[in-house]
Amino acid sequence: MSDKAIGVVGAGTMGQGIAQVLISSGFDAQLYDVADEQLGRAHSNIEKGLSKLVAKDKLSEADKNAALARLSTSTALDALSDCEVIIEAAPEQPALKEKLFRDLSHLSSDAILASNTSSLSLTRLAAVCERPERVVGMHFFNPVPVLKLVEVIRAEQTSDATVERIERLAEALGKTAVPVGDSPGFAVNRLLVPMINEAAFLVQEGAATPEAVDAAMKLGAAHPMGPLALADLIGLDVCLAIMNVLQDGFGDPKYRPCPLLKRMVDAGYLGRKTGRGFHRYD
Numbered sequence: 338m339s340d341k342a343i344g345v346v347g348a349g350t351m352g353q354g355i356a357q358v359l360i361s362s363g364f365d366a367q368l369y370d371v372a373d374e375q376l377g378r379a380h381s382n383i384e385k386g387l388s389k390l391v392a393k394d395k396l397s398e399a400d401k402n403a404a405l406a407r408l409s410t411s412t413a414l415d416a417l418s419d420c421e422v423i424i425e426a427a428p429e430q431p432a433l434k435e436k437l438f439r440d441l442s443h444l445s446s447d448a449i450l451a452s453n454t455s456s457l458s459l460t461r462l463a464a465v466c467e468r469p470e471r472v473v474g475m476h477f478f479n480p481v482p483v484l485k486l487v488e489v490i491r492a493e494q495t496s497d498a499t500v501e502r503i504e505r506l507a508e509a510l511g512k513t514a515v516p517v518g519d520s521p522g523f524a525v526n527r528l529l530v531p532m533i534n535e536a537a538f539l540v541q542e543g544a545a546t547p548e549a550v551d552a553a554m555k556l557g558a559a560h561p562m563g564p565l566a567l568a569d570l571i572g573l574d575v576c577l578a579i580m581n582v583l584q585d586g587f588g589d590p591k592y593r594p595c596p597l598l599k600r601m602v603d604a605g606y607l608g609r610k611t612g613r614g615f616h617r618y619d
């Protein structure tokens with residue numbers, strides 16, 4: 338693989354988006370997942386994503402095919418050994434990510450190891466790695482091909498060279514890098530998810546319906562999407578997990594997760610992905 342190869346770990350929602358943006362920006366992408374069927378799904382979703390751009394005249398058919406030719410997939414971690422940057426987008430589970438980072442730091446002695454974590458401590462992830470100065474947060478937003486922000490999160494151990502390399506990569510992908518410290522929720526989720534939590538309190542208290550909350554924030558605060566429709570898109574389980582991280586991280590009662598949010602997660606009403614959240618998706 339060329340020296341431009343970038344590794345992506347995890348071929349789910351985010352890994353697919355990141356791989357799509359990489360290959361359409363001219364990079365070779367090596368996509369790794371433990372589940373072979375997920376890699377097949379990812380390949381087909383990325384192809385669909387690029388075809389949409391062709392349909393909108395934003396990409397030629399030839400460029401789409403050239404981009405797809407830059408995508409490799411594998412269920413073998415070793416496939417990432419030649420990548421100069423590896424972007425991890427595996428599930429948001431501390432033990433799983435720590436094992437992955439430990440393994441990746443043994444696999445390659447010089448690759449930059451970037452995590453797309455929404456909420457976990459980069460400092461703790463770096464601590465399990467050899468050469469922790471190359472560990473950094475590279476937090477993309479969903480849908481990755483559309484949203485321009487990348488939060489670049491500096492762990493205590495992260496070197497300037499690592500941050501600069503990731504900022505350059507974000508720019509090459511057409512994104513805007515915003516530097517943030519390794520603080521729970523970073524910037525966007527610390528602001529956004531408590532707002533969603535407060536919206537859930539409004540519904541729990543019977544003060545407003547989900548439709549009313551969403552209409553109010555769209556019309557009164559010029560949000561393109563209401564907070565509860567957005568929560569359904571993000572996943573209510575993901576929102577609850579982020580509230581728990583904020584509460585644990587700051588120990589401040591203002592981050593108490595809304596009991597209604599907890600009950601909905603317990604019931605399996607996770608939002609769009611299960612067909613039901615604050616709204617119904619039939």
Ligand SMILES: NC(=O)c1ccc[n+]([C@@H]2O[C@H](COP(=O)([O-])OP(=O)(O)OC[C@H]3O[C@@H](n4cnc5c(N)ncnc54)[C@H](O)[C@@H]3O)[C@@H](O)[C@H]2O)c1
Pocket residue numbers: 346347348349350351352369370371372375425426427428429433437453454455456476477478479571
């Ligand atoms: N979904 C979002 O809106 C969003 C936004 C920003 C950041 N994130 C973060 O991105 C990461 C991935 O989230 P997602 O929504 O894409 O998750 P997802 O569940 O859609 O995908 C996770 C993928 O990881 C794979 N996987 C599981 N164990 C693995 C392992 N040990 N090694 C490699 N792959 C493994 C799964 O098979 C799956 O394909 C999380 O850290 C999440 O917090 C998510």
